[in-house]
Amino acid sequence: MPPITTGTSAETAAAPQTVSATxxxxxxxxxxxxxxxxxxxxxxxxxxxxxxxxxxxxxxISQITASQGRRxxxxxxxxxxxxxxxxxxxxxxxGKRLEVITFELKPSLDSALEGVFEALxxxxxxxxxxxxxxxxxxxxxxxxxxxxQECSRLGIGYITFEDPGDYExxxxxxxxxxxxxxxxxxxxxxxxxISSANQxxxxxxLA
Numbered sequence: 001m002p003p004i005t006t007g008t009s010a011e012t013a014a015a016p017q018t019v020s021a022t023x024x025x026x027x028x029x030x031x032x033x034x035x036x037x038x039x040x041x042x043x044x045x046x047x048x049x050x051x052x053x054x055x056x057x058x059x060x061i062s063q064i065t066a067s068q069g070r071r072x073x074x075x076x077x078x079x080x081x082x083x084x085x086x087x088x089x090x091x092x093x094x095g096k097r098l099e100v101i102t103f104e105l106k107p108s109l110d111s112a113l114e115g116v117f118e119a120l121x122x123x124x125x126x127x128x129x130x131x132x133x134x135x136x137x138x139x140x141x142x143x144x145x146x147x148x149q150e151c152s153r154l155g156i157g158y159i160t161f162e163d164p165g166d167y168e169x170x171x172x173x174x175x176x177x178x179x180x181x182x183x184x185x186x187x188x189x190x191x192x193x194i195s196s197a198n199q200x201x202x203x204x205x206l207a
Contacts, residue, residue, distance in 0.1 A: 036081075036107045039134060040064045042165030043105060044082050050167025052084070059205050060086040061198040066105075080122050080129075081105045083193060087205040096206055100186055101176075102126040103159075106133045112147045119156045125189035128176035130157035134164065148173055155179065 044064055052060055062084040080102035088097045102122040106115040115131045122129040131151060135142050142160070151158040157176025162169040190199060 034107050034134060036105055037066070039105050039107060039164045040066060040081060042163075043103070043132065043161075046161075046165055046167040046170070047082060047084060047103065050170065052086075054167075057084075057086045057088065059088070060084055061194070061201055063195060063198060065193050078121065078125075078189070079193065080119075080126070085190065085194065085198070085202060087202065098186070098202070098206065099127045100125060100181075100189065101128045101130070103130045103132050105164075106131065108137065109133060109135065109142070109144055109147065112144065113150070116147060116150045116154065116156060119151075120154050123155070123179050123181065125181050125185040127179050127181065127186075128157060129179070130159055130176050132159040132161060132170075134162075135160045136162040144173075 041064070044062065048062055051057075062082065064081065065079055065083045066081040082103040082105065084101045084103075086099045086101065088099060089095075090097070102119070104115050104119040104122065106112050112131065112133045115133070119129045119131045131147070133144075133147070135144075144160070148158060150156075151174045155177030156174070157172065158174040160171045160173055190202070194202075
């Protein structure tokens with residue numbers, strides 16, 4: 001009896017083979033990011049609790065300034081996601097100092113480079129500008145050297161976080177450089193971006 005075969009060598013060679021994804025490819029496929037808008041509320045709360053305490057800010061107003069409907073605010077890059085305005089006093093510096101601090105949020109590193117330049121645009125009216133990026137989906141494989149380099153070069157603060165609502169997970173990778181914007185630009189920004197109620201509170205503190 002002739003030997004039983006399971007197929008010719010040509011058939012065997014033509015059989016489809018399953019190619020396993022490499023570790024980086026599999027990790028990229030499994031990475032799930034939150035929509036940016038979902039970060040606003042928890043991040044805002046964390047800033048009001050953690051950031052202001054860390055930087056010894058006592059009098060401040062803050063609000064989500066990302067979405068303001070049809071209100072004329074000057075365009076997309078003139079509208080930070082989160083804005084904090086502090087009124088500060090110092091023992092040996094006379095008067096009161098108003099300081100505008102802005103935060104541009106990004107849900108992943110994929111859009112972080114664009115965020116650097118959005119944050120830079122805010123420096124036209126902000127005393128300190130930050131880019132904040134959700135890195136919760138990256139584990140230990142965060143590759144953000146370019147972002148760190150650009151933020152350092154431009155004086156933009158760079159924050160990474162794993163939980164937008166927990167300031168304990170925030171890492172201020174590069175501090176925001178103190179900027180001295182044109183007072184007219186600061187005034188215009190507050191008039192167009194900040195709510196009437198918050199403007200009134202600032203006036204009372206500055207009086």
